[in-house]
Amino acid sequence: xxxxxxVPTRVKICGLSTEATLAAALETGADWIGLVHFAxxxxxxxxxxxxxxxxxxRGRAERVILLVDPDDALVAAAVAAADPDLIxxxxxxxxxxxxAIRAATGRPVMKALGIATRAxxxxxxxxxxxxxxxxxxxxxxxxxxxxGGNGRRFDWxxxxxxxxPDGTMLSGGLDAANVAEALADTGIRAVxxxxxxxxxxxxxxxxxxxxxxAAARATR
Numbered sequence: 001x002x003x004x005x006x007v008p009t010r011v012k013i014c015g016l017s018t019e020a021t022l023a024a025a026l027e028t029g030a031d032w033i034g035l036v037h038f039a040x041x042x043x044x045x046x047x048x049x050x051x052x053x054x055x056x057x058r059g060r061a062e063r064v065i066l067l068v069d070p071d072d073a074l075v076a077a078a079v080a081a082a083d084p085d086l087i088x089x090x091x092x093x094x095x096x097x098x099x100a101i102r103a104a105t106g107r108p109v110m111k112a113l114g115i116a117t118r119a120x121x122x123x124x125x126x127x128x129x130x131x132x133x134x135x136x137x138x139x140x141x142x143x144x145x146x147x148g149g150n151g152r153r154f155d156w157x158x159x160x161x162x163x164x165p166d167g168t169m170l171s172g173g174l175d176a177a178n179v180a181e182a183l184a185d186t187g188i189r190a191v192x193x194x195x196x197x198x199x200x201x202x203x204x205x206x207x208x209x210x211x212x213x214a215a216a217r218a219t220r
Contacts, residue, residue: 009183009216012169013209014066015043015194017202022053024206026060028213033057034064034088034194037078042202043194047081054082064088064110072104079105086110088135099130108132110169114139115154121162128165135192136164138172153178156185164188176211183219191216 013025014034025033035050036043045053054063065084067074069091079087087105089098090112102109111131113123116139128134136159138152153173170188175196182191195201197208 008189009219010190011213011216012064012190012192013194013197013204013213014064014171014192015041015198015202016053016204017043017045017049018204019053019056021204021206021209022056024204024209026057028210029217030061030209030213031190032062032064032086032192034066034192035082035084036066037074037082038066038068038090047077050078050082054084058083062086066090069093070101075101075105079107086132088112089131090137095126095130098127102130102132110135112137112171115158115172118158121158124162124164133167133169133190134165135169135171136188137192153182156182159186159188174212176208176215179212179216180219183216 010031012032012034013030015036016022016025016033022033035045035053037047037050038044050065057063062085064086065078065082066088067078084107086108088110098109098111109131110133111127112135115136124134138154168188169190169192170182170186171192174182174191174193179191193212197204197212199205
């Protein structure tokens with residue numbers, strides 16, 4: 001008798017900024033917790049805050065520090081403060097820059113790519129060659145202040161038949177009501193949520209975090 005191998009969905013809760021909401025994410029068994037260090041974001045935390053939150057999560061979830069087009073000094077400072085298990089680059093970093101940051105820090109790197117059309121997927125192979133993970137997010141609209149975390153989703157049909165690297169993560173407009181559909185439509189087994197578990201921009205809601213993780217994990 002053949003047995004089907006069930007790959008559990010892995011979940012990242014991004015943009016955590018308080019001990020209470022971090023605890024809520026950890027209690028649900030989130031696989032990654034994300035700390036945003038980007039001053040224009042309503043989810044921004046200082047490096048001192050990132051250090052404190054990261055210390056609380058150590059050994060309970062993988063800790064991610066999100067940076068946007070960081071220079072070498074900021075990368076070094078962020079790694080020293082947060083001791084991240086993964087660096088998320090969410091700006092316009094080139095493949096060469098991703099490779100340089102990975103080499104300089106010795107830390108795994110995840111590169112976020114904005115998707116709006118099928119043509120945007122053409123960038124995936126070059127980044128997959130140098131990054132440890134690829135995150136597919138909705139492309140920010142023209143003039144947006146933030147490169148991500150805008151509560152927008154892209155057309156998941158764009159991913160149909162796409163050759164995506166192992167470990168690809170899906171983001172953009174996800175919440176407890178649509179994450180099962182997203183997983184079923186794309187076949188991706190890792191998801192990242194931020195605004196979809198908030199009661200207001202930057203304000204995480206413990207009940208929404210729990211509902212999102214439960215919905216993602218219920219998907220087979």
